[in-house]
Amino acid sequence: MDAEITLRVDGQERTVTVDTRTTLLDALRERLGVTAPKKGCDHGQCGSCTVLLDGRRHLTCLALAVAHDGAEVVTAAGLGGDEGLHPVQQAFLDHDGYQCGYCTPGQVCSAVGVLDEVRAGHASHVTRDLDAPPGLDDDEVRERMSGNLCRCGAYAGIVAAVRAAGEAADRTAGGAA
Structure with a gap:
């Protein structure tokens, strides 16, 4: 059975007809x-x-497209703007947070999500003090980014990039996460 859905992808409203079994990943990439x-x-x-x-x-491979009709989808390609790269994208470049680049778009989106979670005060499994705002030390970054794998092993650069982007956000926001 087919269904027509509308997604706002990287700021642009897109309508597509998909089989109801189509993942969001396949709708994005193939349709x-x-x-x-x-x-x-x-x-x-x-x-x-x-x-x-x-x-x-x-994770778009686990999401059915029809379940997200009307959703806002931002990919790594949609993070930057007219003013240039998103601060997380720039941090990945500055800290060599990539090698072959295949995982990089997912890593970058996950890093943006991590920083938003920290800013919102969400604890992780390794957060030491649940009464204090979470910090962003190496252990926190590794735990929060653990669902994103890099076959090349660029983890040292990825951790450095996430921390640098978080520190830059702290300076810009006046110390919030």
Whole structure:
């Protein structure tokens, strides 16, 4: 059975007809030509397909497109703007947070989500003091980014990039997360 859905992808409203069994990843890549989210494992284990879905990081290979009719989807390609790269994208460049680049769009979207979660005060499994605002030390970054795998092993650069973007956001926001 087919269904017509509308998605706002990287700021542009898009309408597409999909089979009701179509994943959001396949709708984006194969029906709408949006190739920033990558198909890695297709089982929700690698994070290559991560996007920001209605403001939160989400694995698109595990989501049915019809369940997200009307949703706002932001991919790594839609993060920057007329003024240039998003601060997380710039941090990945500055800290060599990539090698082959296949996982990078998912890593970047996940990092943006991580920073939003920290700013909102959400604790992680390794947060030491649940009464204090969460910090962003290496352990926190590793735990929060653990759903995004890098076959090349660029983890040191990824952790450095996420921390640098978080610190830059702190300076800009006057110390909030």
